[in-house]
Amino acid sequence: MVQIQVVEFNGAIHDVEALEGQTLLQATLDAGIDGFAAECGGCCVCATCHCMVQTEALHRLAPAASDEEQMLDFTAEPREPNSRLACQIKITPEHAGIQFFMPKRQY
Numbered sequence: 721m722v723q724i725q726v727v728e729f730n731g732a733i734h735d736v737e738a739l740e741g742q743t744l745l746q747a748t749l750d751a752g753i754d755g756f757a758a759e760c761g762g763c764c765v766c767a768t769c770h771c772m773v774q775t776e777a778l779h780r781l782a783p784a785a786s787d788e789e790q791m792l793d794f795t796a797e798p799r800e801p802n803s804r805l806a807c808q809i810k811i812t813p814e815h816a817g818i819q820f821f822m823p824k825r826q827y
């Protein structure tokens with residue numbers, strides 16, 4: 721298990737225990753947290769699983785692949801330098817303790 725935190729737009733902080741290799745999207749859904757519409761089910765074609773990574777921890781994630789990079793231009797809330805798609809983040813032990821922030825809206 722990898723302990724991470726998911727922070728809703730309203731400030732609610734959730735401790736989430738993710739499985740290694742699981743996506744951030746799946747870990748968040750399994751924890752029963754709303755906030756990712758994830759319309760495409762994790763196929764990297766909808767941009768409704770937008771999140772922002774704790775800035776200081778950004779370097780601990782593998783860089784976005786080109787398809788994620790392209791989809792990040794279609795998020796409902798403006799793309800930030802620390803924006804990522806939750807369905808494309810595979811949780812590893814290096815991610816322990818990272819906070820992931822949800823935007824105000826996904827549409």
Ligand code: FES
Nearest residue numbers: 762764766767807
């Ligand atoms: S769930 Fe559709 S891009 Fe992530």
